Amino acid sequence: MMKLSKRTDILPISSIRKLIPLSERAKKKGIKVFHLNMGQPDVKTPQVMIDSLKNWNINPLSYAPSGGTNEYLNALETYYHDLGFLFVNTGNTIGTIAGSEAINMAMFLTCDPGDELLVFEPYYSSYKTSATMFGIKLIPIKTTISSGFHFPSIETIEVSITPKTKAVLYSNPCNPTGTVYTKAEIKLLINLVKKLNLYLISDEVYREYTFVDRPHVSILEYMMEIPDRTILIDSLSKRYNLCGARLGNLVSLNKEIINGALKYAMSRLSGGLIDQHVGSQLVHVPKSYTKEMQKEYEARRDLMFEGLTKIPGINVTKPEGAFYIMAELPVDDAEKFCIWLLTDFQDNQETVMLAPGYGFYSDSSDGKRQVRIAYVLEKDKLKRALEILKIALKEYCHIA
Numbered sequence: 005m006m007k008l009s010k011r012t013d014i015l016p017i018s019s020i021r022k023l024i025p026l027s028e029r030a031k032k033k034g035i036k037v038f039h040l041n042m043g044q045p046d047v048k049t050p051q052v053m054i055d056s057l058k059n060w061n062i063n064p065l066s067y068a069p070s071g072g073t074n075e076y077l078n079a080l081e082t083y084y085h086d087l088g089f090l091f092v093n094t095g096n097t098i099g100t101i102a103g104s105e106a107i108n109m110a111m112f113l114t115c116d117p118g119d120e121l122l123v124f125e126p127y128y129s130s131y132k133t134s135a136t137m138f139g140i141k142l143i144p145i146k147t148t149i150s151s152g153f154h155f156p157s158i159e160t161i162e163v164s165i166t167p168k169t170k171a172v173l174y175s176n177p178c179n180p181t182g183t184v185y186t187k188a189e190i191k192l193l194i195n196l197v198k199k200l201n202l203y204l205i206s207d208e209v210y211r212e213y214t215f216v217d218r219p220h221v222s223i224l225e226y227m228m229e230i231p232d233r234t235i236l237i238d239s240l241s242k243r244y245n246l247c248g249a250r251l252g253n254l255v256s257l258n259k260e261i262i263n264g265a266l267k268y269a270m271s272r273l274s275g276g277l278i279d280q281h282v283g284s285q286l287v288h289v290p291k292s293y294t295k296e297m298q299k300e301y302e303a304r305r306d307l308m309f310e311g312l313t314k315i316p317g318i319n320v321t322k323p324e325g326a327f328y329i330m331a332e333l334p335v336d337d338a339e340k341f342c343i344w345l346l347t348d349f350q351d352n353q354e355t356v357m358l359a360p361g362y363g364f365y366s367d368s369s370d371g372k373r374q375v376r377i378a379y380v381l382e383k384d385k386l387k388r389a390l391e392i393l394k395i396a397l398k399e400y401c402h403i404a
Contacts, residue, residue: 072099
């Protein structure tokens, strides 16, 4: 039999989705699964976006422009102007197929095969997948539960920089930790990339969801200061609960980056015309929508954090944003526990599904006892999920 490429063999399997076949098997047995493994919000998509599909009549459904439709790009421009970033426009923005493609673009444009990219660990698991696809080496800078997963000192970061380092990538608010970085931390990175001539890539898809008194600090605040080295990654998926529409974008004041992103976009022809029409309706979504979402996620955060702290042996820090929490469990191998939850455990025909923490680390042993929990269910369901988790850990630890 012919062998597949070596690249296929080394491509990481998503720890967020890896166990889905097991959850499907459990459901076929009549077991209800509370999905805390994936960042799939349960809140309704704005009705104006749904209605735009009903009222839209275009035939034939043609290709969209590679860099995004005028309708979609104009809507994005309006969004950033409302945030106060008047320099963002349709000329320095590329529409992408979700934030995932914007991540791919940013890596592809800044790093060659063999180059190094600094990330703060634990990090979004898809960073590892994208880097592997492009032959880029991720260099993890460790953060810890005890420090709230905030950045370490500049000295700790600089030690990891080599002549092969080309860029620094971070998400803010952070997926998977929920950390919201301070102005001082972002300024630290700005000074670092200026000093060492690196690119700085900021993934800000959870921008609206912060639960701290200080404001979110966007890379856009510094983009005019270092226009040639900064890239923003963004997405509508979580902001408007449009995960299925696959809508994102990349922003940079570096013309070479924008031209390169457009060349990349041309290679896949176009994003979805229907998706972009839906996304363009963001200008009609009331600002109260995301404000209400922010309040709801903060309430869920409080419930989840307080509930986890009451379960013996669990170690957590309170998330400051997004809708995730990294928890260290009183088990030797969190993935085995996650599998057991789906194959050998149920409480009144119910169980929970978690994302094993190893997938958010370069060295899987570093996250071996951790899980990422997405608090994307209604509060009553989260309460029940916490109850099930407590019962499951008690039974599992006794068995182990």
